[in-house]
Amino acid sequence: MGVIEGFRNYQSHLGITRNGRLMGANRRPHWEILFSSSESQYYINIENSNQKPFRFTQPQQKRAIVHTCSLADRGARCVLTHFRRHKRENANTRRNGWGTFSSILLSQSDKFLMLLFTLLAFAAFSRASIVPLSTFSAQKTFYEVNKTYKIFIISDSPQEDLQALTIITKNADQNSNAFTLSVASTDGSLTPFVPTQDNDMVSVYFTGATNNLRGYLYMNSVTPNLNVFPLFENKPINYKQGTNVVFKMSSPAGLIPVAQNVFVGSSEVLTGFVGLPEDVSPVQFFDSRFFNASTVTTYDQLELPLDRFYFTSSSNSVKYEINYAARKNLTIGSSGLLMTNAFPNGAYETRDFNLKNQNGINVDAYFVPRFDTTSAPGYSGNITLFTTPETLGPIIFPMISYGQSNITSNSPISRIVIESDGPYAIQYFLRDTTATTPSPVETTTKSSSFPQIVASLLMTAILRF
DSSP states (O other): OOEEEEEEEEEESSSSSSSEEEEETOOEEEEEEEEEESOOOOOEEEEESSOOOOOOEEEEEEOOOOOEEEEGGTTEEEEEEEEEOOOOOOOOOOOEEEEEEEEEEESSOHHHHHHHHHHHHHHHHHHHHEEEEGOOOOOOOEEEEETEEEEEEOOOHHHHHHHHHHEEEEESOEEEEEEHHHEEEEEESSBBBBSSSEEEEEEEEEEEOOOOOOOOEEEEEEEETTEEEEEEEEEEOOOEEEEEEEOOOOOOTTOEEEEEEEEETTTOOOOEEOTTSSSOOOEEEEEGGGBBBTTEEHHHEEEEOOOOEEEEEOOOOOOEEEEEEEOOOTTTOOOEEEETTTTTTSOOOOEEEOOOOOOOOEEEEEEEEETTTOOOOEEEEEEEEEEEEEGGOEEEEEETTTTTEEEEEEEEEEEEEEEEEEEEEEEEEEEETTTTTSSBOSSSOOOOOTTTOOOOEEEEEEEEE
16 A cells, blocks of 8 residues: 655666566666655556656666566556665666565556556555555655554564554544554454544654564455454464454464364354465465364364464354464374465475374374465375284375365374475364264265275275366
8 A cells, every 4th residue: 555656757677577477677668656655665667668768777686576466357467576776866866775666567558557557556555555564764654544444553562662653644633653553452353543534644654763663564444354463472362253364473482373172163164364364366274164064163273384374254153262382293083284384385394193093993084185276387295194004005195286185084094194295284184983973074975884894995085176
C-alpha cells in the first residue's frame, strides 16, 4: 500500500521478463511510478518506446527473484525482486539505498498505461501490506485507508522503542503507538488499529533516535473475522473462530511451533495454510476433511515449523493449543501432521519412526502428503513401511511432488521411514485394527480384509493428478 509521489521516465536496467526470469540488462525506456510506503520505496515501471531515457548508473543485482505474481486477467505479469541501488543520476534526481522493484513491461499508449498501472498499484498495495517496523523513520509514511482496514503491530521490541512509533489518521484524528497495539489481549490476539472513517489517510513515523525495532506492521482489509496472534515461548495460543494468523516470535532451542490437542467435530472443518490469508494461491498444509470426520476428530500434534501461518474455520467449537514443543514420535493410534522446516521451501531430511509393534498388530496407516508443487521438474520421495516379522520385507509407497497421493496400508507396521528429495507436509493417522470404528478415509470403494493373517497386506495408493 502506498501513496504515489510522482512519475518520471528512465531507462530500465532489467530488460524483458519472461516466465519469471530476468533477461539480461537490456536498456529500454520506461515510465516510473514512485510510491512512498516506507524507507524501502516501491516502483512500478512501464515500458515506453516513445520517450528518451535519462542517464543513470546501473544498479547491482543483490539477489534473485523472490516472488512472482500473475496478473493474467489484467494482461500483465509482474516480477518482484530485491536489489541494491547505486546512484541513478539526472539533473534533479539522486537516490541510494534498498528498495523493492516491480517491473511490468508492456507496449501500449502512455496515457492508458499510466492510468492503468496507477490503479493497479493502488489495488496491489491498498488491500494488504506487511512492512518491517525497522523501515519507518521520522519522515511520515502515508496509507490510504477506510473503515474495513485493520492495522496490527507484531513486535517484541522494548516498550520505549515501540512508543516512538506513532500511527495517526488525518481526518478522524485517531492516534496510537506501536507499543499499545503490540500488547496482546487475554486470549493472545492483538487489538488492531481500525480507522473510523472512509477515505482517510494514516501516517506512520518514528520519533526515536535510532530505529532498531523488530517485527512488522501488518495491514489487511480483505479477510473477514481476522485474528492475529504473536507466538511467544510459554504463551500458548488457543483457537478463535474465524481466520487466525500466527507470527512466530521466538526460536527456543530444539522446539518448533506446534498445534496440540486439536479437536475438530464431525460436522466441522479446519484448514491450515502457509503465509498470510491474502496471499495469491496459498499453500495448504492441513485439511480435516481428508479423513472421515466420524472417526478422526482429534489430532495429537501438528508440526508447524513456519514463520507465518494461519488456520481458518467458521466453527465455534474447534479447539487447539499452539505453542512451542519438540517433535513427537509416531505411535499406533496417533494422528497429526509432519512438516519439514519452512515448508514449502527450506531443508528436508529423512524421518525414521519406531512404532514398537513387537507383537505384530495390524495397523491401518493413512498418509496425505503435500509438496512444493512449483518446483520444476519436480521431485519425489518414498514412505517405507517395515513390518513384524521383518521377513515379510518392507513396503514402499512412492510420492510425487506434481501429483497428490492418498496412501493407505493395512499391515503389521513396526517402523516408518519417510524420505524425500524436497520439502513436504504429511497429514497422517495410525489405527489399531482391533478398533471397531469406521475407516478414517472417506472412500466409496470398500476393501476386503483378512483377519488374523499377518502375512497378508492390503495396500492402496491413489494418485490424483
